[in-house]
Amino acid sequence: MIKILLADDHNLVREGLRRIIEESEGIEVVAEAENGRDALQLIKEHKLDVAVIDLSMPGIDGLEVINILRETNPELPVIVLTMHEEEQYVVRAIEAGAMGYLTKRSAAEQLVSAIKKVHGGSRYLTPEAAELLALRLATGTRGQSPLDSLSTRELQVLRRLAMGRTNREIAESYCISIKTVDTYRLRILKKLNLRNNADLSRFALQNKLIEG
Numbered sequence: 604m605i606k607i608l609l610a611d612d613h614n615l616v617r618e619g620l621r622r623i624i625e626e627s628e629g630i631e632v633v634a635e636a637e638n639g640r641d642a643l644q645l646i647k648e649h650k651l652d653v654a655v656i657d658l659s660m661p662g663i664d665g666l667e668v669i670n671i672l673r674e675t676n677p678e679l680p681v682i683v684l685t686m687h688e689e690e691q692y693v694v695r696a697i698e699a700g701a702m703g704y705l706t707k708r709s710a711a712e713q714l715v716s717a718i719k720k721v722h723g724g725s726r727y728l729t730p731e732a733a734e735l736l737a738l739r740l741a742t743g744t745r746g747q748s749p750l751d752s753l754s755t756r757e758l759q760v761l762r763r764l765a766m767g768r769t770n771r772e773i774a775e776s777y778c779i780s781i782k783t784v785d786t787y788r789l790r791i792l793k794k795l796n797l798r799n800n801a802d803l804s805r806f807a808l809q810n811k812l813i814e815g
Contacts, residue, residue, distance in 0.1 A: 605652045605718060606650065607653050609635045610654065610656040610660065611657040616707070623714055634651070639656075639660050639661075639662055639665065656668055659685065664777075666696065667755075669696065670700070673699065680703070680724075682704070683696045685704075685707065687706075691750050691810075691812075693728075693736060695755055709729055752794045753794060760784060760791065761806075766813055
């Protein structure tokens with residue numbers, strides 16, 4: 604029996620994923636988390652075979668969970684299941700150590716296959732994600748996109764600022780100080796050569812970091 608952790612901050616999403624998984628023989632969801640901190644705690648408490656983790660969770664998000672697991676539980680394969688299809692997220696998730704990358708729209712058809720494949724020691728990428736990675740390697744474009752200059756946390760803060768979140772809301776979401784959020788904001792503006800939050804929002808739309 605392949606034992607699974609599901610981590611996503613939306614109850615309905617987890618319910619849907621659990622139904623998909625448990626319709627397949629030999630796979631069982633033994634733990635669920637609505638944020639990264641709970642996911643890490645549950646991983647300590649359960650003997651798991653695969654973790655399925657969303658990128659956009661409050662507090663410790665999916666990328667941070669993967670980075671922590673690379674140090675604490677490197678043998679546990681992680682599948683990223685997310686709404687994000689952009690190159691930045693695919694590349695950062697794989698570089699962090701994810702063994703699989705799926706979008707939520709492909710979950711119904713591909714999640715069970717992905718779980719079985721990563722459990723067997725192989726990677727599983729959607730065709731779109733694989734194409735993005737192949738293109739990045741073939742063209743050697745790493746470092747040429749303005750977004751490549753941002754750290755993962757800066758990318759996260761950029762998205763939330765572009766979505767209209769206040770510094771206080773972002774600080775509470777990531778359990779950091781408001782002053783730290785403003786420091787990130789100033790770094791982002793400088794690195795991207797932008798002037799204000801309105802510019803950030805336009806930049807995020809143009810680069811498909813948020814939906815219009």
